[in-house]
Structures are given as C-alpha cells and as structure tokens.
Amino acid sequence: MTESWDPSGTGVLQLPSGRLVRGRGLRRPLPPGPAPTFAVHLLGKPPPRIPWESRWLRWPDFSLPGDRSQARSVLLEAWERAASERVEVACGGGRGRTGTALACLAVLDGVPSDRAVAFVRRHYAAGAVETPWQRRYVRHFTAGQ
Template sequence: MNGLAGAILLPDGTPIRGRGRREPLPGGPLPELGLFLGRPGRDPLPDWPAERIDWPDFRVPRDTPAAVTAIETAYAAARDGRRVEVTCGGGNGRTGTAIACMAVLAGHPAEDAVAWTRAVYRPHAVETVFQRRWVLKFAAHVDGRS
C-alpha cells in the first residue's frame, strides 16, 4: 500500500489511515500528513505535519468551508502517495465522518458513504445523525463548487 500500518483503501484505491489518538501509534513509518479532528488547545498536534479541523466530539465541524478544504487537501495528499492519517480522540465519529467524506471524493455515492465506511473502516464509524447528515452536506458543498 503506502507503508502506513493499518491503512484502508478508499473506493478509488487511495490508502488512508484512521485512528483514535487514545490508541497507540502503530509501528512503521510515521504519517507525512495528519488530519486532526478536535478542539484547539485541548488536542495537541503531532510531531509530523498536520492540519486541524475544529470539530467537537459527537458533533460536526464548526466551520464547514474550512473543514471541506482540509479534507480535500488530505485526500489529495494521499492520492499523491503521501502517508496520511485521519484521527480524533476515539477514531470513530469524527474520523469515520472524515473518511466517509473522502470516500465521496474517491467517487463513492454520498448516500452510501457511511455504510461503506462502517463496512471497510469500523462498524461504529460516524456516530451521530448529525455526522451522517454532514457527509451529505459535505458532498453538496463539494458538488456546488464544481
């Protein structure tokens, strides 16, 4: 794949790793880019290059346009062969939501992106109805700019 332990393949074959920050860092090479989903001041950034989305636990991002841009940037980096990790505290809700959005960018239908993410990444990914709706909002936002 890309050498990033625990990575999954998005529908277009792009490798991406999702992880909870409370989980130990897997062995192997470090990510080349992290997409950290959490609160500034509460969730420190790692020692490798990373972007943060201000995203409270069990909720959706505070700034949709900024979140869309950050998710697109991380996806593009992964498509270009960089080792990209998406992470939040537990690795389920926010991370799963961002991975579902990346699945949409990879060509998967938005209406099925949550089910795809649960089947391929984690069964409990995308924890709330608000997060499920945000995947559709993300897709509409991206489509509206095309």
C-alpha cells in the first residue's frame, strides 16, 4: 500500500468513503509533496510524458469525454485505485473537466448524482464543473454499470 495524500494538501478531495483524490490544473506547477502513483489526464490532445502511470481521456476543454464508455472505465479504475494509491485527476485548468470527473468519482463513492456537483464545489473548488452539459453529465452518471 502506498502512502496516501495529505487530506489538507492542495487540491485533495476526501470522498465519503475516506478515499483521497487530488485534482489539479496541469498548467500549474506540481504541488509540493509526494508525486501521484496514478493519474488521469482529461485533455483534448495527448498529455506530456510523466514518470508515473497514467491514463489519457480525450476530453476537450469545456466539453465532455469523447468516449463515455472509456471514461466510465478509467474513472472506475481511478476510484478503485484511490483506496490504496495516490490518484490525481487533472485537466488544463483543474476546474471544469477535473471537477466533472471528481463529481463522477463522488457518485461512484456513494454521493447521489444530483448532489455530486455541490459536493465537489463545497469540498474541492467553488468553480468546479463549469458548463451546463458537464452538470448534466454528472446527473446522469450512475454508480452501477
């Protein structure tokens, strides 16, 4: 088992189960402290190489994932790995796409989908999940397959 994130660390969201996931904007420097062991990059083009394991979801800015089935699979993997690893979810700015993905992780963790955006805005960033279609995506995201 890997040492987890510091719950008070920059961008760290604690899910109801106690899992910790860090959200981040890739245009900002890497926060101090340990590096992630697994990352999910939500970008319109392939991300730069990093020294830890990662997955790339094609997800253009202010939009939704290009492949929703792949998005569900990658987000489920991130949620599962967050139980024992340092998982980071990141897009360019760290708010819209990252907030949307974090809200989906909250749904996987048991937060009702109609409350997941509010949960992420309260515990991660007030401006998270930027567009109406991102909010709708979260409302229709379910914990079950």
